[in-house]
Amino acid sequence: MRSEQEMMNLILDVAVNDERIRAVGMNGSRTNPNAPKDVFQDYDIVYIVHDLASFIEDKQWIDRFGSRIIMQKPEEMKLIPPELDGKFPYLMLFADGNRIDLTLCPFEQKNNWNSGDKLAVVLLDKDDCLPRLLAPSDEDYWVKRPSAKLFADCCNEFWWVSTYVAKGLWRQEMLYAQDHLNAAVRPMLIQMLEWQVGIDTDFSVSTGKNGKYLEKHLSRESWHALMTTFPDATYEGVWRALFAMGDLFRRTAQAVANRLNYEYPLEDDQRVTAYLKHVRHLAPNASEIY
Numbered sequence: 001m002r003s004e005q006e007m008m009n010l011i012l013d014v015a016v017n018d019e020r021i022r023a024v025g026m027n028g029s030r031t032n033p034n035a036p037k038d039v040f041q042d043y044d045i046v047y048i049v050h051d052l053a054s055f056i057e058d059k060q061w062i063d064r065f066g067s068r069i070i071m072q073k074p075e076e077m078k079l080i081p082p083e084l085d086g087k088f089p090y091l092m093l094f095a096d097g098n099r100i101d102l103t104l105c106p107f108e109q110k111n112n113w114n115s116g117d118k119l120a121v122v123l124l125d126k127d128d129c130l131p132r133l134l135a136p137s138d139e140d141y142w143v144k145r146p147s148a149k150l151f152a153d154c155c156n157e158f159w160w161v162s163t164y165v166a167k168g169l170w171r172q173e174m175l176y177a178q179d180h181l182n183a184a185v186r187p188m189l190i191q192m193l194e195w196q197v198g199i200d201t202d203f204s205v206s207t208g209k210n211g212k213y214l215e216k217h218l219s220r221e222s223w224h225a226l227m228t229t230f231p232d233a234t235y236e237g238v239w240r241a242l243f244a245m246g247d248l249f250r251r252t253a254q255a256v257a258n259r260l261n262y263e264y265p266l267e268d269d270q271r272v273t274a275y276l277k278h279v280r281h282l283a284p285n286a287s288e289i290y
Helices: 004-016 052-057 061-065 107-112 148-170 174-200 220-227 235-260 266-282
Strands: 021-027 043-049 068-072 088-094 099-106 120-125
Touching (some): 061 099, 235 266
Parallel strands (some): 043 099
Antiparallel strands (some): 021 043, 021 120, 068 088
């Protein structure tokens, strides 16, 4: 695997030797002093360029970065709607395991090459044309203090969609139940846990994309409880996960409400939990959970 220094040298050499590339910026985890360093970190690179179309038309120009395992060009995809913001990204995983997420930014957009992201540094500026940046900071990604309305909405969404999970389980529609559990109920639980972390840290830390740093901020008890919410591929397992989610959400949300002086919708919780238990015992082959 090419070293970090080798990759940085390559990225800059390509830019230095191509007159169309006028500046190079980097953002992402490699600019974040608080992000753990490892070999899987991407190189999030932006080339500020003249004549962007000439790069797109030349399918081979990116070969200079090395042999690739796979590449994605989001702006040319139909499956995922493109950004259509004038920039052109190449997401590249190389045979040696390195990955570069390279975005071509038209020179005309140079003043907003990083889209306002504070986790950004300028690596090369041939024309001294880029705005001066402050030292990289992940402040924009810190957990934000919720308003009372946002807190209430999170609680409502959690308990409301929980009833969809129960309906899917009763019908023995596994994919329907799992989708609602993981696409709607779980994000509300993660959000509540993140607010708990925010309170505990005076809202001065980031829990990372997808909450990937949550474990180091949660108590062992809460982390273990969160792990019990991931079901196996059985209806019984999903039922257990759903009730485990409810227990952890309730404890966490009540703690958040107490700290922020908000009102927790306990009656909604109690009514929905009773409903879930009722549906559980009506389900085919029902067995007691408690």
